[in-house]
Amino acid sequence: MEMICLIYYIGFLMISVLFFFMSIYFMIYDYTLIIEYNLFFLNSSSFVMSILIDWMSLLFMSFVLLISCMVIFYSSDYMHGDLYINRFILLVVMFVLSMMLLIISPNLISILLGWDGLGLVSYCLVIYYQNVKSFNAGMLTALSNRVGDAALLISIAWMLNYGSWNYIMYLEFMKNDFIMELIGALIILAAITKSAQIPFSAWLPAAMAAPTPVSSLVHSSTLVTAGVYLLIRFNFCFSNFLNMILLFLGCLTMFMSGLGANFELDLKKIIALSTLSQLGLMMSILALGEYYLAFFHLLTHALFKALLFMCAGNMIHNLNSCQDIRFMGSLVFYLPLTCTFFNISNFALCGLPFLSGFYSKDLIVEVMSMQYLNIFIYMIFYISIGLTVCYSVRLAYYSLFGELNFMSLNMVNESSLVMLKGMGGLIMWVIFMGSILMWTMFFTPYFICLSFFMKIMTLFMIIMGLMLGFEMSKFNLFYSLKSLKFYKMSIFFSSMWNLPYLSTLGVNLYPIDLGKKYSLIDQGWSEYYGGLNLSFMLVMILKIFQKLFSNHLKIYFMIMVLWLIFLLIFI
Structure with a gap:
């Protein structure tokens, strides 16, 4: 094999x-x-x-x-x-x-x-x-x-x-x-x-x-x-109206998945939601007409996301198929190389300067800042960047640096050389491919002219996201059952704004339930007053007639006896 x-x-x-x-x-x-x-x-x-x-x-x-x-x-x-x-x-x-x-x-x-x-x-x-x-x-x-x-x-x-x-x-x-x-x-x-x-x-x-x-x-x-x-x-063929719809959906997806990842506890689902966030980013910038940048981010994102999943797979493999981040912690002491790869990929995802994700993500955000857009789109972009850093820090805190909550007797170590080689084959591309693609793809560099505050807005949001992610992890704020409001909010956000209920239960449970209600009408009154009851009544009448025809002499003599008893009593 x-x-x-x-x-x-x-x-x-x-x-x-x-x-x-x-x-x-x-x-x-x-x-x-x-x-x-x-x-x-x-x-x-x-x-x-x-x-x-x-x-x-x-x-x-x-x-x-x-x-x-x-x-x-x-x-x-x-x-x-x-x-x-x-x-x-x-x-x-x-x-x-x-x-x-x-x-x-x-x-x-x-x-x-x-x-x-x-x-x-x-x-x-x-x-x-x-x-x-x-x-x-x-x-x-x-x-x-x-x-x-x-x-x-x-x-x-x-x-x-x-x-x-x-x-x-x-x-x-x-x-x-x-x-x-x-x-x-x-x-x-x-x-x-x-x-x-x-x-x-x-x-x-x-x-x-x-x-x-x-x-x-x-x-x-x-x-x-x-x-x-x-x-x-x-x-090339999308009208302005279609582009605006795509922009709105992309921004909403980017924000929703970034928010949901901060409340999720499954390691693979957190990384899946981060993919969703990046896809929203690609869709948004594509809707603004910058398909080159969408393609650029598509390529750089492919590298660090593949490596992130491979690192997560190695962690899950070592932790007996446990995917809950609350059971992880201090993995940096047990899986140092995997955690190094994991951290570098996370930094690339956040857009740390001079890693591959930085070149595409920073360029996308700055090009968006130069467009004539409303404050909603502008703020959603920057808040989503902050949320990306927030869930990355939270994930790193829970899995790499926090306290180990796994079994005391464990065999968590980097025993698989093949898996490490597979991950090592991607790490250099995660670090350098952003700059290589930047130099090869863009013959004419993008000239971006922004004010000082707009230029450092990305950095400001990254620092804010880092601080918020650390505070959320440290105080375990949203998983406390003391406040029911926070608990309900966390359930709402981690369920992707109730989307699974709409797209799964909404398309199968409720129609089936409606079908049951309809079947009560269909198999109930309409059947009772329709074909089923008619056949039932005919069968019942036929059975009565059959009894009469089968026992007519017996019935005749019985009626005659009853008639004689009646005459004796009343006359």
Whole structure:
């Protein structure tokens, strides 16, 4: 088994390096390649498979392959002892190939193939550990994504009006066409379901039922980023109205998930909510027209988020599958290298200067500050930055530096060299890739002119978030049952503003309950006065007649006897 993992690891790594250098070449010479392959002819109609190769698709594919090769290498030890590890590795490879098909497709049909491939394989991976919780989470993931699939199918039907499904050809000059506006709206619907924006956010934390290597892949560069990538490709055709809706949803998701992560106790769910927050950031800046910056943050975020999940997986692995951060603490003494990687990734997530996350995040916030926007958007952006630091500090306090609340007799140590090598393969990219991409992607640097206070606003919010996170962790403020108001508030925020109740119970429990009420009418009075009671009454009357006809002589003599008794008594 380790041999198969090694083959995939080496193959993916080599192709990733090749794609990276090809993307730089395509970037410098501004090449775009569209390859069309005739599959077959039918009644003079040619069925063509189109492939789009430009610097964007090549760069994204190189990142996907780099992360997936490290995840497969990491999985060979993390999933060691699993009876069906072959199936697991093949599912991960299918997942990556579906994403690759989506990336290189300039055609809505082939995008749908990759899109559905991601949805189906993600369902198989979420239910990999077969229990009730996993099955529920898998069904929620699959059904939430089906909404987006349906939107893509409808947009395919609408694109028949243009005579071709190669959307790349029509985006620019059909921008003001009503049909293209409809297609844009449907694409946004598809993207917000796949990238779990409000109101479809409930499935993302639920998908944490999957094994940790899968979470690492899903949350960094494959499933949830597919929606953002699709919007990056379609960004030319969105009207101002659609952009404003997308901006509002992105900001709301970013704020909601940042707030929810501060009240969450599950290690993987905290990191999942941080992914949701970053996706909201990408959506927001994309809605402001800066698709380059959204792509830049997509790449840098993929690296540190994959590493964060891998570190979390190593911690969970050592703590006998315990994911509650209240049982962790002082792990820096037991898992020093893992905690170092974890801290560096957390710093990159917060936007610490000169790590990869800083280059994209700081640029996004400063470009947003230069736009003509209202105070709501401006404040939501900065508050979300503060909340990111807040939950990162809280997570570090609970897991790395606080008191160890785990079993006294434990074997928490860094015994797995393979898992450490898998994480070590990403750490240098987490530190340096932000600056490398900054130098290669932006030939013309962004010139940002802000006042002193607006310039240091990011730093101010980071310090505020750090202080608040430390205070929350230290005094355990929101988990105290002394104040019922605080407890209710924490329940509300950790349940993502009751979104799971709306998107799970709201779409299955209440309709089923309504169905029960309707069935009382349907199987009650309407049945009683309808066909059922009619047949019942007919059967009952027939039985009475049958008794009469079967015993008519006996009944005749009995009536005659009764008549004689009556005569004797009354006459």
